[in-house]
Amino acid sequence: MSSYQFNTLQVEQTGDNVYHVQLNRPDKRNSIDDDMWKEIPQCFDSLGTDSSCRVIILSGAGKMFCSGIDLSVLAMLQDPNQEVARRAIAMRIGVKKFQDAFTSIEKCPKPVIASIHGGCIGAGSIDMTSACDIRLCSQDAFFSIKEVDMGLAADVGTLQRFPKIVGNDSLVRELVYTARNFSATEAKDIGFVSSVHADAKTLTDASIKLATNIASKSPVAITGSKINMNYSRDHSVDEGLNYIANWNMSMLQSEDLMTSVQAAMTKTPPKYKDL
Numbered sequence: 001m002s003s004y005q006f007n008t009l010q011v012e013q014t015g016d017n018v019y020h021v022q023l024n025r026p027d028k029r030n031s032i033d034d035d036m037w038k039e040i041p042q043c044f045d046s047l048g049t050d051s052s053c054r055v056i057i058l059s060g061a062g063k064m065f066c067s068g069i070d071l072s073v074l075a076m077l078q079d080p081n082q083e084v085a086r087r088a089i090a091m092r093i094g095v096k097k098f099q100d101a102f103t104s105i106e107k108c109p110k111p112v113i114a115s116i117h118g119g120c121i122g123a124g125s126i127d128m129t130s131a132c133d134i135r136l137c138s139q140d141a142f143f144s145i146k147e148v149d150m151g152l153a154a155d156v157g158t159l160q161r162f163p164k165i166v167g168n169d170s171l172v173r174e175l176v177y178t179a180r181n182f183s184a185t186e187a188k189d190i191g192f193v194s195s196v197h198a199d200a201k202t203l204t205d206a207s208i209k210l211a212t213n214i215a216s217k218s219p220v221a222i223t224g225s226k227i228n229m230n231y232s233r234d235h236s237v238d239e240g241l242n243y244i245a246n247w248n249m250s251m252l253q254s255e256d257l258m259t260s261v262q263a264a265m266t267k268t269p270p271k272y273k274d275l
């Protein structure tokens, strides 16, 4: 049995140093209820400090990846009994908590691969998966930035992260303003997913293969790469170069460097200690 026990997430170790997190409310299409909003950061914070974990796959159980926020959570957001300023302040705290849930995926020092099949809608779509490092999907996947259809501007990461991934401002605005579905093929064409697989089974196989490959590399190099790419995305080239110089002042002294050089020279596969 996995040592990670949650009500709404299933966590399993699928191979050496690879963990698989499944959104696990298939009967409700993995919509994100209060428990799931709380458990996502608990899960990613824990896996982030688990030395046996080097890579995480994130997928959805059942028919689809995720149908977004649980609509009953959305409906309960407004408390008519509160005075306006107190209501606004409570709302802000709530939004920040939702944001922090997905930011925990971005801040997790281990790469997270989103493995998306079927619907990927609203908060579960671009918001959650934009915080992941890599996205793969199956041919049946469809995506929708659904928030405007719910009467709100997306506020848990889409408007901040998605444009930086896709790099096409015109199309981003079209997808945000229309909330229209877009297909796996379109997601691949715009660079949101890196590959499309025939069905859920081949998608899972491809996700595990990719995760296993990454997990075989130096965990010092992989975590350093993630932290530095995240930093550089939000800073100037100069600041990014300075950050990696400071980072590698210590990390270039890792035994992983010598292990890697020796493996290359002797043409043998390297073996690295857990972090």
Ligand SMILES: CCC/C=C/C=C/C(=O)SCCNC(=O)CCNC(=O)[C@H](O)C(C)(C)COP(=O)(O)OP(=O)(O)OC[C@H]1O[C@@H](n2cnc3c(N)ncnc32)[C@H](O)[C@@H]1OP(=O)(O)O
Pocket (backbone or CB within 6 Å): 027, 028, 029, 031, 032, 063, 067, 068, 069, 070, 071, 072, 094, 095, 098, 119, 121, 122, 123, 124, 146, 147, 150, 155, 156
């Ligand atoms: C501060 C706020 C920050 C966050 C904002 C987030 C915004 C968003 O996420 S906007 C997007 C909200 N989601 C939706 O609008 C999707 C609604 N659902 C659907 O359109 C369909 O259910 C779907 C296309 C996903 C699936 O269709 P399918 O025919 O496969 O299944 P259904 O029979 O419709 O659903 C099965 C049961 O799941 C329940 N369910 C599905 N999605 C949600 C949801 N988002 N919230 C709550 N429940 C959901 C659905 O009610 C069915 O339940 P039951 O009737 O009890 O069997």
